[in-house]
Amino acid sequence: MTDRRILVTAALPYANGQIHIGHMVEYIQTDIWVRFQKLRGNRTVFVCADDTHGTAIMIRARDEGRTEEEVIAEMAQAHVRDFEAFDIEFDNYGSTNSPENRELCGAIWKSIREASLVIEKDIEQLFDPEAGLFLADRFVRGTCPNPECNAPNQPGDNCSRCGKTYSPAELIDPKSTLSGATPEVRTARHLFIELKQLHSFLDEWSQSGMHLQSEVANNLRGQFLGDPNSAEGAKELRDWDISRPAPYFGFEIPDSPGNYWYVWFDAPIGYMASTKQWCDRTGEKFDDWWKSDNTEIHHFIGKDITYFHTLFWPGMLKTAGFSLPEKVHIHGFLKVDGEKMSKSQGTFVMASTYLKHLEPDCLRYFYASKLGPGLGDIDLNLEEFVNRVNSHLVGNIVNLASRSAKFVSGGTLCEKYPDDGGLFAAAAAKADQIAELYEQCDFSAAMLEVLQLADEANRFINDRAPWTLRKDPEKAEEVRQICSIVLNLFRQLTVFLKPVLPTLAEQSSALLNSPITNWNDVKTPLVGTPVSDFKHMMQRITNEQVEAMIDDSRVDDAAEDDSDDSDSPWKDGPEALAAEPLSEECTIDDFVKVDLRVARVIAAKDVPEANKLLNLTLSLGGGETRNVFAGIKAAYKPEDLLGRLVICVANLKPRQMKFGLSEGMICAAGPGKADVFLLGVDDGAVPGQRIH
């Protein structure tokens, strides 16, 4: 046991959606770091929670006719299930909607009040009179106010065609995306934190070089803080609006009835609340973890939420007298095959979908082999994923056990570790270096080191060829010595890899009947212990499995994969044709009058007062859009359409409908109701291309 006491957090997943493989980058990265620290003997606690508050949850609950509590309870269950399946080992998984969090929010708020950091200001905001709530920018759409643009159906903060930024109140003919109503401007009193009072503290903390990656510190200086020593001088930090008027799903501010803490105020406090729950359960003292110089606090987050964790959060902690983060570790996003994850391409893979097709350790290893200390995005190149897992893990590391264990299965390792030419000692001597790489979150470099050790071990067994010696009964002891060496080298590797591959470490422990409990297990060879029967520890993965996962993700709610029990794949009956006989012959000239185009669904929302309609915004690329009402409500959920490519009639005469102007139609097959099947297009097509 060392002296270090470490509290680790991963960002709180929002309770409005399932965990996907992009989220998993962070949870796997953090879990590896935590397992590493625990293996080193450092007292380490890993807490997380669901982030549950805010408008999105409130609206979702309203749409689904449930309470917010029901929505978040269901999602918490799904999150926990996915995390467990990926071997993410939280010491406590809480919720921001907990009594502990409410209490801590109140205490921190009190400190901020007492420090005279809170001011009140009236602000004007659009209000949806039908839905009865104030609208965040993203819930308003209207015509771009730029007279040279006037693009219709633009979001409330900036125009997707001309790029102009504006306030939602400036939009021409604004509409609420919640109800379709025309919002009105209303004034409400908001509470703000005067962050500028903390400017010098934030300069010092963020620029010290101790707590943030240099890119992050530079970014904060350039974008928010400025440099007091430069010609431009320091920048003024704006006041942070931390209240929202009712109705809002969250905690009501005790000394400001009718106002609620903005979700980003209570979310990071959720780290503390989750710790509190853990403390109450284990008898630990909360202050030992959040008010002690002897505890290091490490946050792991994605680069998108840098600003909340590196300005507001330290400011809140400082003001309320809690420990500041020792380090905020920030990582980049996941791309798949070099591109953003995409639902239409099937690369938006949910954690649960991944688990239906592949083992969690494969992804854990792959991410580890790609993650460095920086905040660049990492790429899940699917071909590389298969190759790397098979070649590194199965062919190289696991293979060591596979090619040596069976010669000694049922027997024991040598009572005295034989002369191996210094291999074991050399690997043991790498322990500190590899530990430092883990410590710095440079997992890819650590994996490289381990791989090199595996190469050396493979060379060793190749040179000594126990399979040849084995044919000579007089060399049995020599064979046993060689295998004792190789199995010990294998065990070393599994110790080094235990943070990444806990399952492999278990299997290694079982094979050699000796648990791996500490990083220093790499330093002492096992002698005289029994060797169990060898069992395969890991299967090679195939392109087919990966393709199946992608296919499964492309249409994630249709087509159960266990329904193909027929002999012939084609059993097409005459019913469809009979129901809708062929039309009379037409000429090519007739056909080309209809301008069919590939289009991308860039917005999709329900039309609540219509039985069948969804309101889609289609992009033909380059800012050209079509507003379309499609009778597919029974067959598709709006969120499942977002981003996918469809075929639309782009030159259809616009038609005024009760709910708005329909400027085209999308092509689909099927009799109707739930049996509607949108036309798609093979990979490679892009919006705007004509169908010939």
Place this chain on the structure above:
RNA sequence: GGUGGGGUAGCUCAGUUGGUGAGAGCGGCGGAUUCAUAACCCGCAGGUCGGGGGUUCAAAUCCCCCCCCCACCA
């Protein structure tokens, strides 16, 4: 538009403070081997280090300009 970060072999990426002939893994090609999940071992990569200019005895590595990609902009 502003701020920050990137553009290095087919692919994914390393390249400390400028200095031995620019590297690794994967893929590919050739050979060897057969203990091992067609695994392992040996050999093979002439890539304008995004483009141009500059500083220097010497630059992927420093400075300037341009192009492209990403994130953030409360």
